[in-house]
Amino acid sequence: MYAIEALSLSKRFGDIQALSHVDFSVTEGETFGFLGPNGAGKTTTIRILTGITTPTEGTARIFGRDIVRDTIAARRQMGIVHETSNIYTDLSAWQNLMFTAELYHVSRKDREKRGTELLELFGLFERRHDKTNGFSKGMKRRLTLAMGLINHPRLLFLDEPTSGLDVQSNLIIRDVIRELNETGVTVFLTTHNIEEANLACDRVAIINRGQIAAIDSPERLKHTIQSVQSIDVAFDPVSPVRIEDLLQVPHVSEVRKNGDKFRLITEDPPGVIDGIMDYASTHHVRVISVNTLGPSLEDVFIRLTGLDIRTKGVKTVD
């Protein structure tokens, strides 16, 4: 049985087609990443899968339960960590957890035991009786995750779990996600952090303009665009090197400056290495390091969503 089955999900808001025949399935115990630019349909998909919104067409099942017709039974299987840390800031961490437990029908004995475990796990036990309006962003996020786990969910929806967090919170949350996965909990993760998806997910779906552009494991997705290979090259800092000059090197299609290095995108890495050496020799600059790189998940994402990040910010290319 699948943990999630989305069958031809469509959602229309007036004239706007937010989702168009989205199909995917998530197997039990899998960590499934859901990537897409802003406005691609990620939030709408999560709202449908959690039963907050109904689809205009199509169906979604959670462990075989139809989310529209059997909403409550489907929701009992899941924990939800919303994008915003939506905790009650006038309540203490303990009160927040106990309230969520009551909403999810967790028995008094179990919720107190589970609440204590979770607060200890997330490093919040000492502050359990403090009102949460004094909590840092990371502490609020950790509490939100604890609230999502209070009912021992078989399926956890995580919407941007580590966005903008401090290092400590980031590490705790990533460890918990990994441990959850090891204990068989299915994780549905939406994130902007492509590297996070690359490291944490068994499979990734890339959604763009309301349609699924690709679904596969991160490694297999990278193999689909082997043509996007790159070379990272660092020159002696005293040697003036311009992007325009590197673009003249044969077989280089694009150059990005990453810190003290240049990333040269190419379909022919050996040819480019020769070209760089020629360039260094003729311009009397010293090459400090050269590394060849395969395509990253970010490259796949850019290729599939048609995003252009060469300019400042991110813009959509029609």
Next chain:
Amino acid sequence: MTDLAEHCGQFCTELNAAWAIAKKDILIYYLKPNIIVSGLLFPLFMFLAFAVGRPAAPSVMIPGLIAITILFSASSIEPVSIPIERRMKTFDRLLSAPISLHTVVLGESLSGFLYSLGIAFVPLIAGFILFPTQIIGIAPLVVGLLLTSFCFATMGTLFAAYPTESPGDIMSMLNLVRLPLIFVSGVFIPLEQIPPIGQFVTFLSPLTYGNDLISAAFAGNTHFNPLIDILMLCIFILIFQFVANHLYKKFNE
């Protein structure tokens, strides 16, 4: 038999969840300044402005004061709490929990109901201390307080369905309804003295039946049979509950 037990179990868990929502509101919102102002002070000053100096007996004035206090206090919690929770995104917690939308509406209404029951004791006790009032019917008083409070709490939840993050937007709409209700429901003007065209409107106001039922406890005489008052209040509660449920569903799409 198993199905019945299952349904009873499900009903109890839904009630527990509704009570959890009410407890959360009690902890967070009861002492918010705007709720105290709109739930307690506003009806008090409204009453003083219209009632002081009028030659009406305390047994007529006190039920009116109790009725409008309930109207304002019961319908003041959700129009403040729900928009705030929409802004803080905590309302999504309720909408995505394994409970029915009816339970969310019931839980939200429960907090307004309990708040107004507590507040209603202020004019009730003041009536005893300051005026020579006497309660001649405990049953209509208890039933009147309970049904009127729950009816207006559900009305507050219904208005709060409007999808805004600003409590002021809902309060403005609500006052457009609450203020006229006071004048067409026999609180300040006896129903017999309202012109025929206005009398039709009085039948559409739940405050008419609430005020009439509470008056029965003090004056002993009512415009309608108390059973009619009870029936009408129950009908209004059901209508508000189902319309609220429908609107929350519709506005979440």
